[in-house]
Amino acid sequence: MSDVINTVWQRDMVFESDNPSGKKLTIDSSEEFGGTNSGLRPKALMLSSLAGCSGLDVVSLLNKMKEEIDDFKIVTSGELTEEHPKYYHKVKIDYHFYGKELNEKKIKKAVDLSIEKYCGVYEMFRQFAKMESEIHLHNK
């Protein structure tokens, strides 16, 4: 199976990119690099991709385990190399769960399954970055 994405230049530093969902997104650079900051910066989309991929796994797995959570937030931090080409060589994912009587064992199992088995984006990141992940439980 293949994904094919069209990214079309609009003007200045603005591009429009499509997605298998049918939705589109606008890309632009900062004013420092000649853009008008009217769209998403492309490199950081990698960190959204990672969080979204793993987040969907975790929600899906917790649903199957009948584990209820009130809120869930993922913070992905990517440290860039100093020299060109600048890429994320160290990446940390912090998984924050909020709820009453959170089941640590089930939550850890869901996160581990995503990281170790299901999340294809995590697998790609593993090839270029030193990865670290941490689970934070916020019991109400």
Place this chain on the structure above:
Amino acid sequence: MSDVINTVWQRDMVFESDNPSGKKLTIDSSEEFGGTNSGLRPKALMLSSLAGCSGLDVVSLLNKMKEEIDDFKIVTSGELTEEHPKYYHKVKIDYHFYGKELNEKKIKKAVDLSIEKYCGVYEMFRQFAKMESEIHLHNK
């Protein structure tokens, strides 16, 4: 320098992710995986990231070279592995340029500089995928 991205669960399979630009994007899965298709699929964001990163380099370099183009489109095709975790193991970038009297040498130089020197996302992809790129000139 680090990029820090917050991705917050909204409901069902919907997440909202931020970006250094201040813009946000919505992530959702397809109905097949329990979502409502109301947002972008996360894995394919990797291909938008790649196209956007390289596209911004190329437009910036062509501007510096005073090379005028009418239109510019990037098609990124990613072939997924069949087994979990499913990741893009073969990726092709097709750069399509449209214009009058396109200067092949300048365009090739801009694309090569992006691929070989500037595009950090391309550098990350190189670590997990077999990469291929091709330039297509469409003279009017």
